């Protein structure tokens with residue numbers, strides 16, 4: 001059974017001329033222990049998808065359709081308190097800026113111990129032992145002493161390690177990590193991603209990893225969902241999506257992976273920009289930028305369909321009617 005099931009999710013914001021649909025009919029699932037990457041240009045809807053799952057959509061944004069299930073239980077319609085419990089115990093969250101997850105007024109030990117004791121039936125002493133072990137596992141040197149330090153006493157990279165420890169403290173089944181290394185020095189980004197991958201795989205925690213970096217996806221994820229203008233353009237196993245992309249948008253993103261041997265500034269940009277939410281083109285939202293556009297793409301909106309080893313929302317992959325079948 002899937003750990004997480006997102007079905008036909010719609011997120012809307014009120015707007016002076018009605019509503020803006022920011023996520024439109026998003027469906028995917030995550031298996032236990034799986035790392036799913038979510039990639040796409042800025043504004044594609046990656047963070048909103050993560051926020052809807054962890055119950056932190058900022059009002060007036062709201063889930064206006066579809067449902068989200070964790071271990072079969074519906075979580076998109078839970079009250080504030082019930083969701084807060086799920087968020088600590090079953091879903092851990094890691095954001096771009098470690099300081100949004102840490103309270104500057106408390107030592108990291110106090111924050112870890114409190115999280116552990118809120119969600120797991122252990123005493124103070126055992127919680128502290130676990131907290132130190134977690135800090136050791138996340139690569140904090142001298143964890144037994146560092147546990148009594150405050151967040152500002154850590155470097156950015158060390159702080160994000162603490163946040164990873166905090167996200168894992170209550171042994172959740174799923175971690176939602178939204179651009180977890182974007183705010184960090186480039187030289188330590190890869191270390192933190194590798195740490196996240198290693199520690200989650202070890203513990204059997206699934207990860208939804210949101211990033212705009214296809215290179216990170218390639219190195220880290222089992223499967224990837226490519227988002228464009230509030231919808232999933234393509235989803236499939238990472239190697240297949242990378243080596244045989246079925247959606248022209250994915251091909252464009254792939255070409256933007258840094259390659260030292262070519263002048264990518266010139267060669268590998270996708271022409272044009274993603275449409276604003278109030279000006280999504282009819283048909284396929286990518287059609288004005290698509291090098292393979294044809295008439296139907298401007299009229300009918302494609303849903304995800306089988307496209308070789310992946311699923312893509314692209315009319316190029318519409319199954320030809322079988323011989324003898326009326327088209």
Ligand SMILES: Nc1ncnc2c1ncn2[C@@H]1O[C@H](COP(=O)(O)OP(=O)(O)OP(=O)(O)O)[C@@H](O)[C@H]1O
Pocket residue numbers: 013020022040041042043044045046047048049058061212277
């Ligand atoms: N509070 C809001 N009110 C109106 N529109 C919003 C609000 N929050 C987000 N949006 C819109 O929803 C869309 C998706 O935003 P989201 O933050 O999920 O994108 P993203 O793919 O995570 O981008 P980035 O990589 O820049 O974080 C964007 O067009 C954004 O402008």
